[in-house]
Amino acid sequence: MVTLNEAYARLANLSEERAQRVLSLIEDLAELEALENAEDVVAARQVLASPESVPWETLKAELDELHR
Numbered sequence: 001m002v003t004l005n006e007a008y009a010r011l012a013n014l015s016e017e018r019a020q021r022v023l024s025l026i027e028d029l030a031e032l033e034a035l036e037n038a039e040d041v042v043a044a045r046q047v048l049a050s051p052e053s054v055p056w057e058t059l060k061a062e063l064d065e066l067h068r
Contacts, residue, residue, distance in 0.1 A: 004026065004030065007022075007026055008023075008026075011023060
């Protein structure tokens with residue numbers, strides 16, 4: 001996987017127009033990742049605030065179902 005810094009360094013080899021398009025895509029992806037992370041934090045806080053606990057067997061079954 002290429003890091004963001006490596007991707008920026010590779011932009012130097014592209015035409016300015018193409019580099020701007022690639023940079024725009026990189027920025028969009030970074031923004032989407034930040035939004036997903038923020039949603040994950042909200043979901044985690046909601047779960048932690050819940051007084052209910054879920055038995056491991058139930059949780060494992062739900063996770064197994066998601067990954068099929």
